[in-house]
Amino acid sequence: MTPPEAPDSTAGTTPPAVSSCPAPTLSVLRKRADFLAAARARRQATGGMVVQARRRPVGHPATGIRVGFTCSKKVGNAVTRNRAKRRLRAVAQALLPELGQPGWDYVLIGRREDTVARPFDALLGDLRYAMKKLHADRRKPS
Numbered sequence: 001m002t003p004p005e006a007p008d009s010t011a012g013t014t015p016p017a018v019s020s021c022p023a024p025t026l027s028v029l030r031k032r033a034d035f036l037a038a039a040r041a042r043r044q045a046t047g048g049m050v051v052q053a054r055r056r057p058v059g060h061p062a063t064g065i066r067v068g069f070t071c072s073k074k075v076g077n078a079v080t081r082n083r084a085k086r087r088l089r090a091v092a093q094a095l096l097p098e099l100g101q102p103g104w105d106y107v108l109i110g111r112r113e114d115t116v117a118r119p120f121d122a123l124l125g126d127l128r129y130a131m132k133k134l135h136a137d138r139r140k141p142s
Contacts, residue, residue, distance in 0.1 A: 025065070049123070051107070087115060101135065
C-alpha cells in the first residue's frame with residue numbers, strides 16, 4: 001500500500017503573522033525551591049485557583065516570566081489532578097504573556113473540584129482578577 005500524495009507545500013501558503021513587539025517568554029518552574037519561595041510571597045485566591053506571585057531577587061535574571069502548576073491530592077485522583085493542571089496551563093498560556101510581568105514567578109494551584117468543573121471562561125476571569133490584585137499598588141494613600 002502506498003501513501004497518498006502529499007499536498008504541494010508551496011501552494012496557497014501565507015507567511016505566519018509576526019507581532020511588532022515580542023511577547024514575554026514563559027518558562028516553567030521545575031525546582032522545589034522556586035515553589036517554596038513563591039509560597040512565601042503574595043497570593044490571591046479565586047473561585048477556581050490560587051495564584052502565588054513573587055518578584056525574583058536582584059541576583060536572578062529578570063528576563064521572561066516563569067510559571068509553575070500544582071495540585072494536591074485533595075483535588076482528586078491522578079486523572080483529575082492532571083486535568084486540572086492542563087486547564088491551568090491553558091489559562092496561563094492564554095493570559096500570562098499579556099498580564100504577567102517579566103522578572104516575576106507565578107504558581108497556579110488547583111482547587112478541589114472547582115478547577116476541573118469551572119467553565120473555562122470563568123477560569124480566565126479568575127486569573128485576570130488575581131493578576132490585577134497581585135500587581136495593584138499596595139501602598140496606603142497618605
